[in-house]
Amino acid sequence: MKFGRFGHQGRVFFGAVEGDQVTELEGPIFENHKITSKKHALSTLKTLVPCMPPNFYCAGLNYAAHIEWANRRTGGNRKAPEKADIGYRSNNALIATGEAIVIPADSVGPVEFEGELVAVIGKKARNLSEKDALSCVLGYTLGNDVSERGWQKQDRTLWRAKNCDTFKPMGPFIVTGLDPMKLTVSIRVNGKPAAEYGTDKMLFSAQHYISRISKYMTLQPGDVVWLGTDGATEPDLKDGDTVEIAQKDIGVLRNPVTRAKA
Amino acid sequence: MKFGRFGHQGRVFFGAVEGDQVTELEGPIFENHKITSKKHALSTLKTLVPCMPPNFYCAGLNYAAHIEWANRRTGGNRKAPEKADIGYRSNNALIATGEAIVIPADSVGPVEFEGELVAVIGKKARNLSEKDALSCVLGYTLGNDVSERGWQKQDRTLWRAKNCDTFKPMGPFIVTGLDPMKLTVSIRVNGKPAAEYGTDKMLFSAQHYISRISKYMTLQPGDVVWLGTDGATEPDLKDGDTVEIAQKDIGVLRNPVTRAKA
Numbered sequence: 457m458k459f460g461r462f463g464h465q466g467r468v469f470f471g472a473v474e475g476d477q478v479t480e481l482e483g484p485i486f487e488n489h490k491i492t493s494k495k496h497a498l499s500t501l502k503t504l505v506p507c508m509p510p511n512f513y514c515a516g517l518n519y520a521a522h523i524e525w526a527n528r529r530t531g532g533n534r535k536a537p538e539k540a541d542i543g544y545r546s547n548n549a550l551i552a553t554g555e556a557i558v559i560p561a562d563s564v565g566p567v568e569f570e571g572e573l574v575a576v577i578g579k580k581a582r583n584l585s586e587k588d589a590l591s592c593v594l595g596y597t598l599g600n601d602v603s604e605r606g607w608q609k610q611d612r613t614l615w616r617a618k619n620c621d622t623f624k625p626m627g628p629f630i631v632t633g634l635d636p637m638k639l640t641v642s643i644r645v646n647g648k649p650a651a652e653y654g655t656d657k658m659l660f661s662a663q664h665y666i667s668r669i670s671k672y673m674t675l676q677p678g679d680v681v682w683l684g685t686d687g688a689t690e691p692d693l694k695d696g697d698t699v700e701i702a703q704k705d706i707g708v709l710r711n712p713v714t715r716a717k718a
Numbered sequence: 719m720k721f722g723r724f725g726h727q728g729r730v731f732f733g734a735v736e737g738d739q740v741t742e743l744e745g746p747i748f749e750n751h752k753i754t755s756k757k758h759a760l761s762t763l764k765t766l767v768p769c770m771p772p773n774f775y776c777a778g779l780n781y782a783a784h785i786e787w788a789n790r791r792t793g794g795n796r797k798a799p800e801k802a803d804i805g806y807r808s809n810n811a812l813i814a815t816g817e818a819i820v821i822p823a824d825s826v827g828p829v830e831f832e833g834e835l836v837a838v839i840g841k842k843a844r845n846l847s848e849k850d851a852l853s854c855v856l857g858y859t860l861g862n863d864v865s866e867r868g869w870q871k872q873d874r875t876l877w878r879a880k881n882c883d884t885f886k887p888m889g890p891f892i893v894t895g896l897d898p899m900k901l902t903v904s905i906r907v908n909g910k911p912a913a914e915y916g917t918d919k920m921l922f923s924a925q926h927y928i929s930r931i932s933k934y935m936t937l938q939p940g941d942v943v944w945l946g947t948d949g950a951t952e953p954d955l956k957d958g959d960t961v962e963i964a965q966k967d968i969g970v971l972r973n974p975v976t977r978a979k980a
Contacts, residue, residue, distance in 0.1 A: 539874070
């Protein structure tokens with residue numbers, strides 16, 4: 457199944473997507489929703505962020521080639537983390553596919569993409585084993601963990617570097633039935649391939665992260681776990697660019713880039 | 719005004735608190751709510767977390783005496799931050815007054831309180847000057863930024879140290895019309911005074927934090943900004959303790975402490 461959240465004539469609803477057609481659902485996708493008889497052409501709807509997470513978890517440094525590339529680029533010496541310690545992002549930054557990533561006027565740059573697979577939690581869960589961890593997952597979507605590298609270096613926390621308004625594109629849809637460890641995520645800037653990686657290269661698996669979080673935290677329907685990015689995150693994003701994160705089953709998360717005027 | 723969120727016979731509603739009486743409101747306190755004619759004795763209601771924040775901001779290291787104390791205790795050498803860089807906490811950890819702080823079975827400890835003043839945002843805001851920053855604030859409540867110091871030291875992030883389920887008591891009520899820079903916050907453990915400080919000692923004022931956040935992030939109704947703690951955060955919290963964070967206008971945020979069985 458492919459689920460989305462949509463806006464139409466002032467209403468917001470979840471829908472099931474098949475090709476270019478969307479069937480309206482009654483109720484949230486996380487509960488016992490009903491399939492209605494209302495159908496729409498996808499092109500007539502505004503595709504929204506697929507869910508607004510109660511808790512917004514992310515894996516940092518979850519692929520070796522990304523850590524190596526970042527060390528080469530910054531002259532740093534970060535090692536792969538020894539444990540799957542999770543981080544947080546904030547809902548203010550979420551935007552849907554099609555909406556603009558706005559680089560703040562005072563950004564020192566560079567601003568870079570990070571294309572990520574995102575697990576969307578479907579039901580309340582606590583203390584899951586790795587074996588059972590994916591049982592709480594409804595499906596998977598894509599995220600772009602847009603990062604202001606200057607602020608990432610300067611600031612004591614990642615607040616501006618990662619959480620400026622518009623810095624967290626997520627979508628377009630949530631797809632069920634995927635194996636999160638066997639997907640290929642592709643990133644394009646202005647239509648040109650920029651990066652591509654297999655999720656089989658995760659340092660800590662989706663199962664491990666979700667199990668570990670659930671040892672201390674109750675996972676809630678709609679919570680998201682962003683699973684990290686691999687490889688280089690160049691070229692830098694600039695005013696006028698378009699960045700796409702793509703996976704063949706989930707689709708394309710496509711966002712134009714603009715720069716705010718001072 | 720003093721606002722709270724309450725549960726009663728399966729319903730959840732906001733209410734205005736006067737003494738021991740609660741008047742039910744229709745709609746959320748952040749919008750044009752209506753005052754209804756339904757009144758309850760406060761003691762007949764379950765007091766809930768006063769709001770579930772869309773974004774959960776916090777100030778780290780915002781009082782000099784707390785930094786000095788932490789350095790003495792840990793043999794560290796942290797300096798006061800040069801800028802008001804904000805951090806995040808997560809909603810899974812929120813509990814109401816009266817609910818138990820549960821120390822995980824595998825906690826290495828110590829587990830400590832941090833009594834904090836919390837600004838609750840009342841309306842959407844962006845790019846506020848310091849002078850206008852408090853115009854978006856509905857009122858103030860109290861928070862206990864419960865911290866597992868062993869994990870705070872061991873882990874790469876603060877996820878377990880600060881965000882385990884039940885580690886973020888918040889409440890009891892939201893009070894309007896207070897000056898956030900002129901309040902006294904008192905902490906008691908098992909009824910005995912443990913710490914007390916004046917919010918006039920903040921390194922970066924509430925105005926400064928809120929203005930700075932709003933330069934990059936759209937503040938939303940219900941967002942919370944936890945403003946840091948001062949001084950020592952001893953004695954450690956142990957199974958069977960009760961910890962109270964108090965301010966004379968807002969009231970007392972009181973939570974028992976238990977330890978999970980392995």
